[in-house]
Amino acid sequence: MNDTATLDTNTARLDAYGVLIEPATLKIERLLPGPVERIWAYLTQSELRRLWLASGDMPMKAGAPFELVWRNEELSDPPGKRPEGFPEEQRMESHVIEAEPPHRLTFAWRQGEVSFQLTPKGDQVLLTIIHRRISDRANTVMIGAGWHMHLNILAARLSNRKPETFWDGWSRLRDDYDRRLPA
Template sequence: MTELASLDAYGVLTEPTTLKIQRLLPGPIERVWTYLTESDLRRQWLAAGDMEMKVGAPFELVWRNDELTDPPGKRPESFGEEHRLDSRITELDPPRKLAFTWGSTGGVTFELETIGDKVLLTVTHQRVAERSTLLAVSAGWHAHLDILVARMAGETPGPFWDTWVALRKDYEQRLGN
């Protein structure tokens, strides 16, 4: 069983270019799995995009972060209203593991583990070489996962962009130079 004593809202670097971040979510595991794999549910906390559940299947993630929360907060000038990313499923073990490519990085893995009536979600984003990208990705995963926790608990999440901006500053300090 996974050690929960070290569960922290902030992600940690497990190696210089790999971020690991965890959240404890209300179960059952099948419900969490649907929030990872079904476009209509995933768009409520991360990005839309239909996935064919088979290794090698291509898909596109479409972010519209202004639509995640109401109000959305103040979007940084460097971001547009929409962002798209072509991906491909690299590992699949429903409802425990989903991994896929992510742009120029080493990819993202979602792992689920049932712990009592909760589900531990571990997100690992590998080989994020550029520091600015690592900071943005760290704040992004943190903010998006906070929205997932709120949505699954039936709560209203705070403004996405305001949260992301504050978290990016936090990660800049936490992850050092």
């Protein structure tokens, strides 16, 4: 992996790219405006999570099932042009693996397992996402671009800025991840 694809947690930025830490495991880190309880709320509360990722009530109990509902066109105004093959709404059955408020959350869905670690850094919070068991390179590129764009939306919301157009940003990032990730 080249130096442009590595990330030191001391230099985590709001726009940092994800990196492969194993062949089927993507890690992405962001330094976000805190406090940690605020970021936890945006991860776990449906009405806040839907503003940057997906809605769905999420019980904070290991083994608990829940459904995530993505409506990416509602994340920015304008939404941009949805790429061909993407539905207007996507639903995914999931289940909680681990919940340790307000620092660690792990859940599984059909595209693998996702863990979130929140680490206070002064008045900011380092959010580390690790997405495991990604099926292949094509999905790694799409998932990398997806997490990156969703985190761009989260950072904008937390900073009271208008988010970038979702689908335009995702398409640009998909091309970036295609160039950055090993073939």
